[in-house]
Every structure is written in C-alpha cells, then in structure tokens.
Amino acid sequence: MADVNVAPSxxxxxxRKSKILVVGAGGIGCELLKNLVLSxxxxxxxxxxxxxxxxNLNRQFLFQKEHVGKSKAVIARESALGFNPNVTIxxxxxxxxxxxxxxxxxxxxxxxxxxxxxxxxxxxxxRMCLAANVPLIESGTAGYLGQVTAIRKGLSECYDCNxxxxxxxxxxxTIRNTPSEPIHCIVWAKHLFNQLFGEADPDEDxxxxxxxxEAAGDAGSVALQxxxxxxxxxxxxxxxxxxxxSEYDPSKLFGKFFCDDIKYLLSMDKLWTKRTPPxxxxxxxxPEEISDQQGGLIKDQKVxxxxxxxxxxxxxxxxxxxxxxxxxxxxSFLVWDKDDEASMDFVTACSNLRSxxxxxxxxxxxxxxxxxxxxxxxxATTNAVIAGLIVFEAFKILEGKWEECRHVYLNSKPNALNxxxxxxxxxxxxxxxxxxxxxxxxxxxxxxxxxTVQSFEDKVLRGALHMISPDVMVDDGKGTVLISxxxxxxxxxxxxxxxxxxxxxxxxxxxxxxxxxxxxxxxIIDREHLExxxxxxxxxxxxxxxPKAAVESSGPQPSTSSSKPAPSTRATESVEIDEDLDVIxxxxxxxxxxxxxxxxxxxxxxxxxxxxxxxxxxxLSENDIIEL
Amino acid sequence: MVAKEExxxxxxxxxxxxxxxxxxxxxxxxxxxxxxxxxxGLGGLGAEIAKNLTLSGIKSLTLLDHSIAVANSANFLIxxxxxxxNVVEASLERVQRLxxxxxxxxxxxxxxxxxxxFFSGFDVVCATRLPVEESIRINAICRKHSIxxxxxxxxGFGGFFFVDLLEHEYSEEVNVPAATLKDxxxxxxxxxxxxxxxxxxxxxxxxxxxxxxxxxxQLNKRSWQRIKSHFITMKSLLMFRSQMKRDPEAxxxxxxxAKLCEIRDHxxxxxxxxxxxxxxxxxxxxxxxxxxxxxxxxxxxxxxxxKAVSHxxxxxxxxxxFNGATDFSGVVExxxx
Numbered sequence: 001m002a003d004v005n006v007a008p009s010x011x012x013x014x015x016r017k018s019k020i021l022v023v024g025a026g027g028i029g030c031e032l033l034k035n036l037v038l039s040x041x042x043x044x045x046x047x048x049x050x051x052x053x054x055x056n057l058n059r060q061f062l063f064q065k066e067h068v069g070k071s072k073a074v075i076a077r078e079s080a081l082g083f084n085p086n087v088t089i090x091x092x093x094x095x096x097x098x099x100x101x102x103x104x105x106x107x108x109x110x111x112x113x114x115x116x117x118x119x120x121x122x123x124x125x126x127r128m129c130l131a132a133n134v135p136l137i138e139s140g141t142a143g144y145l146g147q148v149t150a151i152r153k154g155l156s157e158c159y160d161c162n163x164x165x166x167x168x169x170x171x172x173x174t175i176r177n178t179p180s181e182p183i184h185c186i187v188w189a190k191h192l193f194n195q196l197f198g199e200a201d202p203d204e205d206x207x208x209x210x211x212x213x214e215a216a217g218d219a220g221s222v223a224l225q226x227x228x229x230x231x232x233x234x235x236x237x238x239x240x241x242x243x244x245x246s247e248y249d250p251s252k253l254f255g256k257f258f259c260d261d262i263k264y265l266l267s268m269d270k271l272w273t274k275r276t277p278p279x280x281x282x283x284x285x286x287p288e289e290i291s292d293q294q295g296g297l298i299k300d301q302k303v304x305x306x307x308x309x310x311x312x313x314x315x316x317x318x319x320x321x322x323x324x325x326x327x328x329x330x331x332s333f334l335v336w337d338k339d340d341e342a343s344m345d346f347v348t349a350c351s352n353l354r355s356x357x358x359x360x361x362x363x364x365x366x367x368x369x370x371x372x373x374x375x376x377x378x379x380a381t382t383n384a385v386i387a388g389l390i391v392f393e394a395f396k397i398l399e400g401k402w403e404e405c406r407h408v409y410l411n412s413k414p415n416a417l418n419x420x421x422x423x424x425x426x427x428x429x430x431x432x433x434x435x436x437x438x439x440x441x442x443x444x445x446x447x448x449x450x451x452t453v454q455s456f457e458d459k460v461l462r463g464a465l466h467m468i469s470p471d472v473m474v475d476d477g478k479g480t481v482l483i484s485x486x487x488x489x490x491x492x493x494x495x496x497x498x499x500x501x502x503x504x505x506x507x508x509x510x511x512x513x514x515x516x517x518x519x520x521x522x523x524i525i526d527r528e529h530l531e532x533x534x535x536x537x538x539x540x541x542x543x544x545x546x547p548k549a550a551v552e553s554s555g556p557q558p559s560t561s562s563s564k565p566a567p568s569t570r571a572t573e574s575v576e577i578d579e580d581l582d583v584i585x586x587x588x589x590x591x592x593x594x595x596x597x598x599x600x601x602x603x604x605x606x607x608x609x610x611x612x613x614x615x616x617x618x619x620l621s622e623n624d625i626i627e628l
Numbered sequence: 629m630v631a632k633e634e635x636x637x638x639x640x641x642x643x644x645x646x647x648x649x650x651x652x653x654x655x656x657x658x659x660x661x662x663x664x665x666x667x668x669g670l671g672g673l674g675a676e677i678a679k680n681l682t683l684s685g686i687k688s689l690t691l692l693d694h695s696i697a698v699a700n701s702a703n704f705l706i707x708x709x710x711x712x713x714n715v716v717e718a719s720l721e722r723v724q725r726l727x728x729x730x731x732x733x734x735x736x737x738x739x740x741x742x743x744x745x746f747f748s749g750f751d752v753v754c755a756t757r758l759p760v761e762e763s764i765r766i767n768a769i770c771r772k773h774s775i776x777x778x779x780x781x782x783x784g785f786g787g788f789f790f791v792d793l794l795e796h797e798y799s800e801e802v803n804v805p806a807a808t809l810k811d812x813x814x815x816x817x818x819x820x821x822x823x824x825x826x827x828x829x830x831x832x833x834x835x836x837x838x839x840x841x842x843x844x845x846q847l848n849k850r851s852w853q854r855i856k857s858h859f860i861t862m863k864s865l866l867m868f869r870s871q872m873k874r875d876p877e878a879x880x881x882x883x884x885x886a887k888l889c890e891i892r893d894h895x896x897x898x899x900x901x902x903x904x905x906x907x908x909x910x911x912x913x914x915x916x917x918x919x920x921x922x923x924x925x926x927x928x929x930x931x932x933x934x935k936a937v938s939h940x941x942x943x944x945x946x947x948x949x950f951n952g953a954t955d956f957s958g959v960v961e962x963x964x965x
C-alpha cells in the first residue's frame with residue numbers, strides 16, 4: 001500500500017471517508033482499482049456486466065487464465081483485496097443501466113469513475129450523476145491514446161454537451177447490391193448470420209434490393225421483379241424459414257447467395273454501367289487459388305482461398321445450425337460473437353466469398369475479426385497511465401479544488417508544447433445541451449406515417465437519445481400518452497404509426513425518463529424521405545463549439561450491428577462497443593463557425609473567455625483526440 | 629541489441645497478445661519476444677514497470693534489488709505475508725502470474741557489486757531508486773555494450789526518467805493521401821488512408837553528460853521555462869539522495885524540505901540563476917511514492933522500452949517529467965544537446 005501520509009492530512013482524510021463507484025472492470029478498471037486501493041481509498045463499489053476473455057489478459061492484469069469465463073467485477077475485487085484485505089470492495093456483476101441503480105443509489109458516492117467502452121453507458125451514467133449531483137470522472141483509451149476529464153453539474157460541460165462523431169454505417173443498396181469494399185461484404189455477412197441464425201431485423205435484409213434508386217427505370221429488372229413476385233417465391237418467405245426448409249443445406253445456401261442472387265443483380269444492368277459487374281460462383285467449380293503470402297504469420301493472418309472459404313462456411317453452418325436447434329423457446333436465436341469460432345468463421349467465409357464475387361480484395365480472418373467486431377487495439381501501458389490520471393483528478397475533487405480539474409490528453413508523441421500528457425482547462429456547459437441545459441430540446445426528422453411507436457422508442461429514444469425507460473406524451477392539449485414506462489400500459493400503441501396519434505409536422509412530444517430524471521422536449525418534423533435512406537435524423541440546437549471531429553451521422557439503417565447491454569450470464573455473450581446510433585448535430589441556419597452571439601459565448605472554468613470555436617479547435621488539434 | 633534468432637509466435641501467444649499485435653504489429657511482438665530486460669529497484673515505480681513489461685510479452689525480466697519489503701509499500705506485487713523478505717523474492721509469484729510465458733528471474737545482490745559482465749547479458753537495462761553516480765556507472769557500461777539504458781524515479785506526486793538509446797534506428801508509419809473515389813459509388817466512402825513506413829535515426833547522449841548539462845543556456849527561453857521547475861526539482865532530489873543516502877521521508881518532513889531548498893539554492897547558484905524563482909511548495913509533494921504517480925511514470929517508461937525493443941515509433945529523447953501536483957503535465961525535453 002502507498003504511504004499516503006505524504007500530503008497534508010486534509011487529502012488523506014477525504015480519501016479515507018470517501019465512497020467510490022467504479023463503472024467497469026476492464027482495461028482501465030483493473031488499473032484504477034489497484035490505484036485506488038493503494039492510495040488509501042477503502043470503500044469501493046465496482047460494477048461490470050462482462051465476463052473474462054483470454055484476449056483481456058494482455059492488460060487486465062487482475063485476471064489470469066484460470067479466470068476466463070468468470071465475472072470481471074467479482075475477480076477484480078478478489079485480486080484487488082490482495083493489495084489490502086482491509087478495504088471494502090463490493091462487486092456487482094450487472095449492467096449499470098439497470099433500474100436498481102437509481103438516483104438514490106448514485107447519491108451515496110463521493111465520486112463516480114467511469115471505466116467504460118461504450119457511449120450508451122457513458123451517456124446514462126452522465127445523466128445519473130447530473131441528477132444525483134455527484135462528480136463524475138470520465139475516461140477512455142484506444143491504442144496509444146487516452147483521455148480523462150471531470151464532469152460536474154453546473155461547473156463543467158457534461159458528456160453529452162458536445163456532439164460525438166457518428167458510427168460508420170452504409171446505405172442498404174451498397175450492402176445488398178453494390179459493395180465496393182471489404183467492409184461492405186463483412187457487414188453483409190453479419191446480416192446474413194442474423195437472417196439465418198440470429199434475431200432477424202428488417203433493416204438487415206441480404207437479398208438484392210429491387211428498390212435501389214440506381215436501378216430504377218430499367219425495364220429488364222422490373223420485368224424480372226414482376227416475375228419474381230408473381231411466382232410468389234422467396235420474397236415472401238423469411239430467409240430463415242427458407243433455410244430451414246432445406247435443413248440449412250450448404251450447397252443450397254451457397255447457390256442462393258453466391259449464384260442466384262448474383263445473377264439477379266446482374267440483370268439490374270443499370271447498376272453495372274460504371275462498375276465492375278459481379279461474377280456468380282458455382283458450387284461445383286470453386287476456384288482453388290494458390291496463395292503467395294509471406295510466411296511467419298499467425299494462422300489467422302493468412303487469407304483464405306475461395307475453396308477454403310467454402311470449407312469454413314460448410315463446417316460453421318453445421319455447428320451453428322446444430323446450436324440453433326438445441327435452443328428452444330423464446331431464445332431460439334443465436335447472437336453473433338466475434339470470440340465464437342463458428343460465428344467468426346462464418347462471417348469470414350461469407351464475406352470473402354462475396355468479395356470474390358465482386359472482385360474486391362479479400363481479407364484474412366484476423367482483419368475481418370477487427371472490422372466485424374469493432375475491435376479497438378489495447379495495451380496495458382495506456383490504461384495504466386490513464387488510470388493514474390483519473391486518481392489525480394479525484395484528489396483535486398476531494399480537496400474541493402475544482403478549478404484545478406482538467407481535461408487531460410495522453411498523446412502518442414509530444415505535442416507542440418512538448419507534452420505527452422497534456423492538460424487543458426475544462427469547458428463550461430453547453431447552454432443548449434440536449435441533456436444538461438435547463439430545458440433540453442431536440443428536433444427529430446422522420447416519416448410520421450412510416451415510423452411506428454415501437455421503432456420510435458427503440459431507435460430514437462433508446463438508441464440515439466440513450467434513454468432507458470421513457471414516458472412520452474403528445475403535447476396536444478389532451479395529454480395523449482404515447483409511451484409509458486409502466487409495463488403493459490401502452491402495448492397496443494407500439495405497432496401503430498406516429499401519424500395514428502395525429503402526430504404531424506411540428507408536433508411536440510414531452511419525453512421523460514424518470515429513472516434518469518431527464519426531461520426532453522422533442523419537436524417532430526415530418527419528412528417523407530431522408531438522405532441516404534435514413535429512418536430518422538436527430539438535430540440538436542446549433543452548438544457554439546463544433547469539435548473538429550463532428551460528423552453527420554445517421555439514424556438506423558443497415559449498420560454494423562445493434563447492441564442491448566444486458567448482464568452477461570452466458571460466457572460467450574459480450575457487449576459490442578461504440579455502436580450506438582448517434583445524434584446528428586447540425587448547425588442551424590448560420591453556417592459560420594466564427595459567428596458568435598455574446599450571450600452564449602462559453603467561458604472556461606478558469607475565468608478566461610475562450611475565443612470560441614477557434615480556440616477550441618486549436619486546442620483539440622494540439623493533442624491526439626479519441627472520441628469517448 | 630535484439631537477439632537475431634528467428635522467433636515464431638504460437639497460437640496461444642497470438643490469442644493472448646491479440647489486442648496488442650493489432651496495434652504494433654506481429655514484427656514488434658516478435659522482437660519483444662526476444663528481449664531480455666534488467667530491472668533494477670522494485671519499489672512502486674519498479675512494480676509498475678515490471679507489470680507492464682511482463683504483460684507485453686518480453687523474453688525475460690530480471691529483477692534486481694537487495695532491499696527488504698516493508699509494509700505500506702507502493703509495490704503492489706508483494707502480498708502482506710511476504711513483508712520482511714527480500715523485495716524481489718517477495719514479488720516473484722505475482723509477477724510470474726501476470727504472464728507465465730515470460731521468464732522472471734530474481735537477483736537479491738546489491739547492484740553496486742555487479743560488474744560489466746553482468747550487464748552485458750541484457751538487451752535493455754532499466755534502473756530505479758539508484759543514486760545518480762551508480763546510474764552513471766551503469767550507463768557507461770551499457771554504452772560500451774550498446775545496451776539501451778533508462779533510469780527513473782517517483783517522488784511523491786511526480787517523477788521523471790532519463791533514456792539513452794545511443795544511436796537508435798526506428799520506423800514509423802506516415803500517412804499518404806488516400807486513393808480517389810471509385811466510379812459510381814454513391815455511398816460515403818470509407819477511405820482508408822494509406823500509410824508508408826519511414827525510417828529514422830536518433831542520437832542520444834550519456835547520462836553523465838545530461839546530468840552535468842546546463843539546459844538554462846542550451847534550451848530556448850520557452851522550453852527552459854516549461855521544464856525549469858521539473859529539472860531543478862529532479863536535480864535537487866537526486867542530489868539529496870546522494871548526499872543523505874536516503875530519499876526524503878515523512879518522519880523528517882520539515883528538515884528534509886529545508887535541506888531540499890538548500891540543495892536547490894546551491895544548484896541555482898552553480899547555474900548562475902540565483903535570481904530565478906523556483907517554487908519551494910513543490911518540495912511539500914515529494915514524500916513517499918504515490919501509486920498514481922508510479923502508474924503514470926511507469927506506464928510511459930515501459931512503453932518507451934517497448935518502442936526501443938521493437939524499433940517502432942519515435943522514442944522520447946531524452947528526459948520525461950511528470951508532476952501530478954503542479955502542472956499535471958508529462959513533458960519531454962532533450963537536455964544536454
């Protein structure tokens with residue numbers, strides 16, 4: 001244990017009396033727990049929903065091989081107690097987003113420290129800490145880079161004050177009809193997995209998209225389309241049902257996806273006037289390529305030949321089909337998991353076969369895993385540094401020295417000021433933040449006749465706006481309840497469209513998340529079509545300071561995958577990271593960075609006025625930024 | 629010098645090191661796999677370096693320290709029941725458990741008894757808690773055998789380290805403009821920017837030269853201002869250690885602070901900087917070895933060792949300073965050039 005009697009007793013005392021919540025027991029969490037115990041903190045609660053995987057062991061040093069499969073929070077606690085058995089550590093193998101962890105729960109802590117890897121949880125904890133008025137230290141790492149910052153209601157910007165760059169996603173026609181890059185094929189293969197074995201999502205269709213605007217007006221394809229629907233064939237049967245008819249016969253699956261569907265696409269000849277057309281594959285004639293790849297690679301880094309892809313496809317389908325047969329009842333679907341061998345083999349094989357068909361460079365299983373699984377490379381040292389910096393911020397908070405708190409960046413090389421660890425002053429809150437401002441407001445563009453209440457709740461409120469138990473009332477003078485967080489109260493509303501409730505252009509909705517103590521007014525704008533086939537777009541009020549990284553993001557469309565954080569009771573289940581559908585922050589009419597309204601000029605905590613967007617951009621460009 | 633034997637990575641290693649191979653590449657991992665590192669001094673900083681290097685997958689880590697484990701130490705590798713044993717023996721089990729694939733060796737002898745032959749068997753030498761004269765001696769030996777050398781310390785809320793990589797060749801990835809959009813693609817293109825590998829060479833100086841340097845006249849005004857406090861504090865602490873044969877301790881807090889001020893004034897006088905103010909409040913914060921300070925300095929230092937061994941990415945040259953009580957910054961400066 002550290003000799004903490006090295007600073008004036010005030011800090012010592014505050015440390016001893018404090019109660020700390022650590023959210024996450026992974027890369028940052030393990031290092032943080034160690035630092036906290038050694039620094040004299042003796043009342044800690046650590047929560048993590050995940051279990052230990054072998055790939056964690058290169059950095060999550062509280063875990064060893066024998067712990068693989070066990071709860072991270074539980075084992076982290078056990079190992080940390082080895083540094084000082086007299087410390088009180090409570091471990092929760094659970095999701096911090098569960099209703100049990102309400103505002104009262106959060107209020108018991110002196111400081112909350114996030115050690116998370118996804119935006120939904122960060123956003124949620126942010127709101128809970130704002131509601132409970134508890135200081136929050138936020139952090140993140142990616143590769144060699146990391147950041148730490150302090151969040152306090154009324155004193156600093158919150159996690160949601162600044163727009164985050166959106167998750168990369170692709171239009172449906174690119175995935176289904178005209179892929180041009182490996183990632184398009186990988187996304188398609190993941191969708192195929194879900195269509196065959198997982199929870200089928202209508203946004204994840206894998207068959208040719210006849211509604212592709214690029215293909216429109218082509219007499220040939222229209223004729224074929226008419227033919228197809230007249231024959232009343234696959235278009236009416238779900239992919240899964242169709243596969244079950246043949247008991248997942250690999251040759252039949254192969255024939256449809258890599259031959260028949262490809263021929264169909266070829267008939268949509270408008271698509272191929274400027275593109276390399278795809279070449280259908282034949283089950284009886286799979287090319288056997290001789291690879292001239294370098295030796296000395298990891299097995300997974302060798303790119304499979306089409307024949308090897310077919311082999312892997314066949315064997316993985318067999319395993320996955322068997323697995324899905326063994327499930328019964330409600331859970332009759334598999335969840336794709338990058339760490340599951342068969343799931344990974346399936347996606348690698350199918351995406352590479354599709355790449356072959358479309359003359360796109362193939363990728364090794366190693367690379368496919370990174371792209372399909374959104375893997376962020378991670379090492380011990382970055383997490384160690386960041387966890388150390390978190391504790392330093394905590395010291396300042398405990399001493400009441402909020403003015404010394406900083407947003408700290410860990411750079412991969414010295415910045416313009418020769419700093420690899422570079423602090424910058426905290427920004428004050430965005431007065432128009434859609435979470436922490438006095439009257440949060442957003443605008444959502446969508447098609448009121450097509451968007452169902454269920455979709456609105458799942459994709460907009462929960463997915464994009466990170467609410468967890470919303471109550472929604474239509475501001476129509478009658479107090480019409482659209483969505484109730486009470487079970488069963490509004491079930492009959494779910495399948496109806498918004499327009500069924502007379503929601504139209506300009507209608508306002510009053511949304512409340514009782515759990516997060518968060519009220520949000522939403523103005524609906526009715527749009528028949530949005531850019532790139534998006535289902536919705538969220539617009540916050542123009543923010544004064546647009547970070548360099550702010551990018552237009554999308555509403556739900558075929559994206560890489562969806563995630564619902566839930567406690568992991570199965571060893572193989574894992575939360576996908578950073579996949580949240582994001583909010584678009586668009587400037588209003590004034591499209592000028594340098595225009596400033598004096599009333600909303602931000603002031604930094606130290607009292608020096610920022611020069612607005614220009615200075616923030618400069619500050620950001622001095623340091624390596626990762627999006628938390 | 630990295631061993632020349634051909635090293636392959638097993639499937640088990642590939643699974644364990646997956647997340648880091650994805651960052652620094654298989655080649656770097658292979659070079660780590662061949663590296664034999666000597667770590668002198670296993671206090672709080674040493675424990676962090678030992679943890680980080682063991683996790684990274686080096687070939688062997690030799691822990692050298694003759695001192696006895698005490699309670700309330702910042703070395704988290706020592707179970708309470710091992711207090712009273714030699715520090716490296718007390719830490720061995722926990723270090724080894726971090727990564728069974730790394731050879732962990734212990735040596736309880738006093739480093740001052742080690743001669744040239746001893747050091748020549750390592751690919752990297754990292755010293756902590758040493759009097760600067762001893763560091764200088766070891767650095768000179770390392771230089772003779774072309775061995776990269778580090779020496780670092782944590783005092784209270786902050787710390788620093790020095791690095792000498794002699795003549796160091798490294799490669800780094802540099803971005804080149806991405807390919808143009810393909811025809812007919814309506815989607816927003818995910819242009820992967822291409823990178824190319826560029827090689828550089830950096831020259832370093834011995835510790836003796838760096839320690840005897842006067843950066844106030846060598847650096848430009850802005851750089852000197854930025855590191856002045858760090859540099860003077862470092863020198864004061866190292867000279868305190870040499871003179872008093874111990875580090876500042878809480879039991880002698882007031883007199884040690886006075887002694888540090890005296891040493892600092894002497895240093896400033898020697899540099900003809902008597903009229904330059906250096907905040908004495910900083911000496912309030914140099915007692916003990918705070919865990920978060922060890923974590924920060926140990927993390928940066930260990931990553932530098934990984935860079936040096938892998939010859940990948942630009943290493944720090946030649947000093948790093950961190951202070952968690954004053955400017956909360958980790959600053960790099962080339963001193964003695």
